[in-house]
Amino acid sequence: MSLVQLLFYLMAFIAVASALFVAATKNLVRSIFMFFVTLFALAGLYVLALADFVAITQVVIYVGGILVLILFAFMLSGKETLNAVGELKRKFININKLPAIILAGLFLAVLITVIFRIDADNLAWIKKAQFTKNVILPTSATTENIGVNLMTRYLLPFEAVSVLLMVALIGAAHLSRKEGSSL
Amino acid sequence: MNFYITYFIIAIGLFGFSALFALFGVYAERKVSAFIQDRLGPTETGKFGSLQTFADILKMLQKELITPAAADKLLFILAPAIIFIAVYLGFAALPWGPGLAPARLNLGLYYIFAVLSIETLGILMAGWGSNNKYSILGAMRSAAQIISYEVPAGFAIISVVMIAQTLNLQDISAQQGILSTEEVKFAGFWDVSSIGGLFAWNVFRAPHLLIAFVIYFIASLAESNRAPFDIPEAESELVAGFHTEYTGLRFALVFLAEYSMMFLVSMIGVILFLGAWNTPLPNIGPLHLAGWTTGAGWGIVWITIKTLALVGVQMWIRWTLPRFRVDQLMNLCWKVLTPLAFLCMLVSGIWRVFLM
Numbered sequence: 060m061s062l063v064q065l066l067f068y069l070m071a072f073i074a075v076a077s078a079l080f081v082a083a084t085k086n087l088v089r090s091i092f093m094f095f096v097t098l099f100a101l102a103g104l105y106v107l108a109l110a111d112f113v114a115i116t117q118v119v120i121y122v123g124g125i126l127v128l129i130l131f132a133f134m135l136s137g138k139e140t141l142n143a144v145g146e147l148k149r150k151f152i153n154i155n156k157l158p159a160i161i162l163a164g165l166f167l168a169v170l171i172t173v174i175f176r177i178d179a180d181n182l183a184w185i186k187k188a189q190f191t192k193n194v195i196l197p198t199s200a201t202t203e204n205i206g207v208n209l210m211t212r213y214l215l216p217f218e219a220v221s222v223l224l225m226v227a228l229i230g231a232a233h234l235s236r237k238e239g240s241s242l
Numbered sequence: 243m244n245f246y247i248t249y250f251i252i253a254i255g256l257f258g259f260s261a262l263f264a265l266f267g268v269y270a271e272r273k274v275s276a277f278i279q280d281r282l283g284p285t286e287t288g289k290f291g292s293l294q295t296f297a298d299i300l301k302m303l304q305k306e307l308i309t310p311a312a313a314d315k316l317l318f319i320l321a322p323a324i325i326f327i328a329v330y331l332g333f334a335a336l337p338w339g340p341g342l343a344p345a346r347l348n349l350g351l352y353y354i355f356a357v358l359s360i361e362t363l364g365i366l367m368a369g370w371g372s373n374n375k376y377s378i379l380g381a382m383r384s385a386a387q388i389i390s391y392e393v394p395a396g397f398a399i400i401s402v403v404m405i406a407q408t409l410n411l412q413d414i415s416a417q418q419g420i421l422s423t424e425e426v427k428f429a430g431f432w433d434v435s436s437i438g439g440l441f442a443w444n445v446f447r448a449p450h451l452l453i454a455f456v457i458y459f460i461a462s463l464a465e466s467n468r469a470p471f472d473i474p475e476a477e478s479e480l481v482a483g484f485h486t487e488y489t490g491l492r493f494a495l496v497f498l499a500e501y502s503m504m505f506l507v508s509m510i511g512v513i514l515f516l517g518a519w520n521t522p523l524p525n526i527g528p529l530h531l532a533g534w535t536t537g538a539g540w541g542i543v544w545i546t547i548k549t550l551a552l553v554g555v556q557m558w559i560r561w562t563l564p565r566f567r568v569d570q571l572m573n574l575c576w577k578v579l580t581p582l583a584f585l586c587m588l589v590s591g592i593w594r595v596f597l598m
Contacts, residue, residue: 088370092317095363111349115356123359123392127385130366134382200348202409 067107074100091129098122112201252344256333264501265295271557278561305490310373313487317371322488322495325364329502331357336509337412339519339541340421350411351399354510358465361503362388365474365484368496372487380483383568384474388465390575395461397583398454401590402514405448405598411513418442419520420532430597438532439524443517448593454586455515457579459552462507464575466500469560473568508552512545516552519545 077096084090098121105114188194195201209217269284269292276283284291309315335350337343347353362385369381406414416422420438428434428441429449435442445452464471475483485496512518519541523531535544566574 086314088314089317092363092367112352115349115352118356119352119359122363123356124389127359127362127366127389130363130370131382131385134366134370134378202349 063107067104070100070103070107073097074104088130088133091126091133095122095126098126109195109197110201112205256344257330260330260333260502260505261498263505264498265299267501267504267553268298268497269295270554271560274554274557275561278558299494302490302494307492308487308489310487312373314371314373317367318487319371319492321364321368321371322485322492322499324367325361326495326499326502328357328360328364329499329506331360332506333502335411336506337415337513337518338545339538340416340536342538342541343412346410346412348408348410351403351409351414351510351514354411354506355396355399358503358506359388359392361499368488369484372484374487376480376482376486377484380474380476380480380486384467384484387467387471387474387571390572391461391464391471391579394457394575394579394583395465397580397587398458398461399514401454401583401586402444402451404587404590404594405444405451407594411518414444415513415518415520418444418447418517420525420536421520427598430593434524437524438520438536440517440522441524442520443515445515448590448597450586450589450593451515453582454590455511457583457586458511458515459555460574460579462511463556463559464571466503466507466556468504468556470563470566471571472560472565473571476565504553504556505549508556509545509549511552512548516548517544
């Protein structure tokens with residue numbers, strides 16, 4: 060087994076195990092801190108896939124932004140609220156969990172069909188890319204490529220996402236406004 | 243296998259350096275504060291009190307590691323390590339001289355920016371794990387402050403990247419001196435590619451970067467929780483903020499992280515704005531001052547001098563200015579620094595397209 064494979068299995072194991080811990084533990088704050096480990100392992104997997112820019116973006120946005128915001132919400136809500144959340148009914152089969160179970164089951168079905176129906180070693184577009192030498196090497200810089208593609212080929216989705224974020228921002232600003240103070 | 247051994251030696255060397263710098267930094271801070279407040283500072287231990295910090299660290303190593311009974315033990319113990327490792331990881335990508343960098347990443351700057359944001363998580367972990375109201379207040383103040391000030395710092399950095407057109411710290415450094423492979427112009431009109439020195443630094447290549455540098459410097463003070471932005475550990479309100487409950491070696495680790503952070507943000511500032519490892523002396527006619535003082539050894543000397551000078555300014559500011567209130571802090575960040583940083587970014591774009 061090569062070093063890359065070893066690293067892949069190590070990080071995959073860390074990601075899966077920590078994600079299981081996040082889902083299973085009763086201590087919500089610890090589960091958030093464990094989520095940090097999951098995200099880091101995922102960033103490691105991105106690096107192995109030569110997507111270094113995506114890996115670092117993952118750390119900046121999820122660890123530096125979203126995770127800290129979640130923690131913020133937790134710390135502002137106080138221990139009593141957290142304990143109340145922790146003492147929800149702990150039965151394994153529960154009518155409240157039905158939507159989640161259905162969703163997870165459907166997703167599993169999709170994943171399994173994909174794994175069985177795809178022939179990952181002989182995909183046509185990968186063969187073609189290898190043939191035309193249209194591949195990313197460990198030494199090549201990916202940032203320019205991402206920037207150029209975002210501004211040309213994927214401009215419309217990019218702009219649509221930014222409008223969506225803008226809408227979310229305005230909505231948040233409106234919601235956090237005090238009722239009837241200045242209006 | 244040899245290069246693995248080199249990696250380990252470099253990693254240990256960087257750790258040793260940050261530890262030594264923290265020892266020196268604490269001593270310098272005491273002497274600087276003493277000078278500013280017209281006192282003498284430490285004088286008893288060693289000549290001019292120079293062994294004072296060694297005595298302090300010896301004392302700290304012997305102290306008991308107290309874990310509060312109601313603390314979340316795992317988070318409490320892990321937090322100082324995460325705070326320090328976040329800063330220490332940043333050192334991996336910093337260039338020290340031409341061809342001298344622990345890791346030559348082509349995303350170096352972005353990597354450092356990402357790694358530094360992990361420190362917030364460690365601080366929140368310390369605050370929550372201690373189960374102490376002062377700690378949690380300090381941690382939340384710290385997180386709010388760091389997240390807010392990442393915005394102007396980020397835009398100031400982007401305005402440099404737009405001029406430099408690369409995220410590789412070694413390339414950004416090389417562009418600011420006589421080793422540059424492209425044309426360097428002082429303030430957009432005078433070609434100084436072969437003159438180098440002071441004139442080729444980023445702040446003089448594009449003068450609006452001087453404003454970006456000031457924005458970055460203010461934001462970096464906030465990110466390393468230094469006065470006047472030290473509300474996370476405001477002694478008069480919060481005992482010691484997020485590290486109230488820490489003792490002995492864990493407390494030392496938090497301090498080590500703070501001083502390493504000071505050095506790291508200053509060094510990034512020097513690399514981005516003040517010519518990195520390039521000499522400040524220009525070539526004047528037959529006097530090839532820049533040519534004589536450029537090289538690996540000189541690089542380390544110059545970057546260390548410049549960084550220590552910036553650290554000195556940080557200390558000077560800490561002992562001169564009073565602490566900001568929370569609302570003043572947020573006003574400064576969102577109403578002054580962020581719009582100015584946006585403006586710098588806009589000017590950078592225009593500068594790059596029309597003047598370079």
